[in-house]
Amino acid sequence: MSDLNESATPSSPAAPRSSQTAGPEAPGTGDPAVPTRERLTILWSFARPYLRVLVFGLVLALAVSAMGLASPMVTKWVLDTLEVDGSLRDPVLVLAALMVLGAVIGWFQWVMLGTLAENIVYDARRRMILRYLGARVFALLGRSPGELVTRVTSDTVLLNQAASSSVIGLINGSIMLIGSLILMGRLDMVLLLTTMAAVAVVVVLFIVLMPRISKVEEKAQAALSGLGSELEGTVRAIKTVKSSGAEPRRFAGLMRHVGESRRFSLTSVRIQATAWTVAMSGLEIAVIMVLALGAYRVSIGEITVSTLIAFLLYVWGLSGPIMELTQNLTTLQSGMAAAGRIRQIEQMEVESPGADVAIAAGRQDAADADAAERELRRADRGVEAAKPAVPGTISAVATGSGRPVIAPPAAERAGAVPANGGWERGRARPEADSSAGSPGAGPASAAAERRGPAVERPGQAVERNRAPEGEPARSQRSAAHPEPAASDHRDRQPPVLEMRAVTARYAPGMEPAVRDIELVVPRHGHLALVGSSGAGKTTMLSLMLRFLEPESGELRLDGVPYGALTHAQVRSAFAYVEQETPVVPGTIRDNLLFTNPGASEESVDEVLDRLFLREKVEALPQRLDTPLSETNVSGGQRQRISLARALLADPRVLLLDEATAQVDGITENAIHETIAERAGRAAVVTIAHRLSTVIDADQILVMDGGRIVDRGTHDELLGTSPLYRDLVAALRINAG
Numbered sequence: 001m002s003d004l005n006e007s008a009t010p011s012s013p014a015a016p017r018s019s020q021t022a023g024p025e026a027p028g029t030g031d032p033a034v035p036t037r038e039r040l041t042i043l044w045s046f047a048r049p050y051l052r053v054l055v056f057g058l059v060l061a062l063a064v065s066a067m068g069l070a071s072p073m074v075t076k077w078v079l080d081t082l083e084v085d086g087s088l089r090d091p092v093l094v095l096a097a098l099m100v101l102g103a104v105i106g107w108f109q110w111v112m113l114g115t116l117a118e119n120i121v122y123d124a125r126r127r128m129i130l131r132y133l134g135a136r137v138f139a140l141l142g143r144s145p146g147e148l149v150t151r152v153t154s155d156t157v158l159l160n161q162a163a164s165s166s167v168i169g170l171i172n173g174s175i176m177l178i179g180s181l182i183l184m185g186r187l188d189m190v191l192l193l194t195t196m197a198a199v200a201v202v203v204v205l206f207i208v209l210m211p212r213i214s215k216v217e218e219k220a221q222a223a224l225s226g227l228g229s230e231l232e233g234t235v236r237a238i239k240t241v242k243s244s245g246a247e248p249r250r251f252a253g254l255m256r257h258v259g260e261s262r263r264f265s266l267t268s269v270r271i272q273a274t275a276w277t278v279a280m281s282g283l284e285i286a287v288i289m290v291l292a293l294g295a296y297r298v299s300i301g302e303i304t305v306s307t308l309i310a311f312l313l314y315v316w317g318l319s320g321p322i323m324e325l326t327q328n329l330t331t332l333q334s335g336m337a338a339a340g341r342i343r344q345i346e347q348m349e350v351e352s353p354g355a356d357v358a359i360a361a362g363r364q365d366a367a368d369a370d371a372a373e374r375e376l377r378r379a380d381r382g383v384e385a386a387k388p389a390v391p392g393t394i395s396a397v398a399t400g401s402g403r404p405v406i407a408p409p410a411a412e413r414a415g416a417v418p419a420n421g422g423w424e425r426g427r428a429r430p431e432a433d434s435s436a437g438s439p440g441a442g443p444a445s446a447a448a449e450r451r452g453p454a455v456e457r458p459g460q461a462v463e464r465n466r467a468p469e470g471e472p473a474r475s476q477r478s479a480a481h482p483e484p485a486a487s488d489h490r491d492r493q494p495p496v497l498e499m500r501a502v503t504a505r506y507a508p509g510m511e512p513a514v515r516d517i518e519l520v521v522p523r524h525g526h527l528a529l530v531g532s533s534g535a536g537k538t539t540m541l542s543l544m545l546r547f548l549e550p551e552s553g554e555l556r557l558d559g560v561p562y563g564a565l566t567h568a569q570v571r572s573a574f575a576y577v578e579q580e581t582p583v584v585p586g587t588i589r590d591n592l593l594f595t596n597p598g599a600s601e602e603s604v605d606e607v608l609d610r611l612f613l614r615e616k617v618e619a620l621p622q623r624l625d626t627p628l629s630e631t632n633v634s635g636g637q638r639q640r641i642s643l644a645r646a647l648l649a650d651p652r653v654l655l656l657d658e659a660t661a662q663v664d665g666i667t668e669n670a671i672h673e674t675i676a677e678r679a680g681r682a683a684v685v686t687i688a689h690r691l692s693t694v695i696d697a698d699q700i701l702v703m704d705g706g707r708i709v710d711r712g713t714h715d716e717l718l719g720t721s722p723l724y725r726d727l728v729a730a731l732r733i734n735a736g
């Protein structure tokens, strides 16, 4: 496969959305139209890593063509030999050899270019998948999932021939055409000029028709994307569709896209049919004209019969290069349409420069470990360069899942603050650990701090995470036997998270979603966010997880500004339970271990018991290895699986977006217990929708219109905040 750096376009954050939307829109997408030159550049960027294969393919194609061009001349040789009663052995042997050699080389070329085309599809899909995973969350969520799927699955197929064999076909076809014309000129200039008139008509026609094919192909693809998008939404909401009796309306809506796709494809078919028919008719007319004029010239002794036959063979043979040129121009047009759509995906903003490179490096398998290593080093250098030095604060280690985490502040590492179970998700311990217990930050920790974030391959991290013999690995220890909370040291611990004068909006020109937020999240305890719908609660969590960047103000983790940390470092401190609790593709085990793949069997067993999931899991045919879907577990069980995932991650800050819908008693109990247990040894931030959650919180923030309007405990707020009293009254009503 191609080198990542060659195949990936620069992953620096793209221009702001506003600048992308300048200019005309691509059909049916709302994205800016991509100019032809840029499309060709994209196609070239896919072909470039395979330049050698392409050149070799071209040489083979030219060899086959040369044999094809030689055939009429050899035929003439046969005819001339017949006329003088010579031996036919040599010309017939040459003719047979040309045929056999042509067939063998043709087969080889076919396989080679087919492989090349598949490699290009692979690269294109890889590039797009990396961009999806590295993109800013809201840039990705702003697009329809169905459309994103179509771009990876179907647009890339259009690209394959365009970026591989079509280039060869175009060059080869042109050379064949020019070669045929030269050889025809050598046979007879008068007949050549006659043929040229027909060829010129065909060429002009193609110049006019080809751009139209590209346009309608792009519209057909856009209609297909629209179909993918709506179909995905319809399947997702099938219960609502059926309960609303909306099947006929949905059918009509979906068929609009199907019809549109057919309409544009038919237009494309008609244009192509016209082009082909005119081309072939032009050739037939040329044959008739050559036959008539040639017969006349034979009759007046200007040319021989064998010359006329050889010339006619060339005229018939012209259909080869003309077809090749036509086909490949059509393919190129489709490929350019696809390239435009792929370009739009590559313009999606990434979270940080090199985000996609880092993701690729983390996923390299053993077969190309060297490339992974190089890419990792490059990624590391990128991280180092991007990170301003913050002395005495950051040191990073790789986690069992390859996620770097931030080391604790120097005071905590040096023993002033005991490392509690919630510190590192029960995974690898920072190198600076060796300095624990020493007064102040020792040389080891200082060195670690100087080194800054170090990203390791997952394998390396697992090695480092191995506990001394006889001792359970840290991941087993902390989840199964949490160390006691260091309550006596709490006052000396800096807050785990701070938000200072933070204002954020989702897009330029929109109203800020949150304004002037001042917030301190202590290292332990439960902080609840309450407020009416649209008050900005979810936005607060998005900011904490760095899905959204503040427009002004600053967030800090352990006193370190977010700007000085990588996204992975920030996120390694959190576990996030979404309100919708989506399942990730895979088995129940995959879902449980998603955030912390290194969690031990014992910890898994423990959370299954704690969250009342064991019975359900035992009842499934493959137990933990049963593929998890939205349908084989109930909504409450899905929520508990998400909670279990968060618990196994053993985060320093648990972010919990409570489900607004009524949850079953078991789940409510599980949530309640989880919050209470975690708040004793880590920070818990909830978006609270249940009275029991609110009442128990150590601190409650009341939000309204994007601002924190009141704060305090439940009892304090009941006395001071009318808005809080209203919210509590509503919760009471909801709680029944």
Ligand SMILES: Nc1ncnc2c1ncn2[C@@H]1O[C@H](COP(=O)(O)OP(=O)(O)OP(=O)(O)O)[C@@H](O)[C@H]1O
Pocket (backbone or CB within 6 Å): 138, 506, 507, 512, 513, 531, 532, 533, 534, 535, 536, 537, 538, 539, 540
């Ligand atoms: N992806 C987004 N793009 C644009 N605006 C958004 C987006 N998400 C939220 N908003 C807007 O930001 C504001 C705050 O929304 P947010 O989701 O944070 O509220 P919330 O308090 O969590 O509401 P709810 O309880 O209904 O989930 C709202 O005005 C909302 O319309």
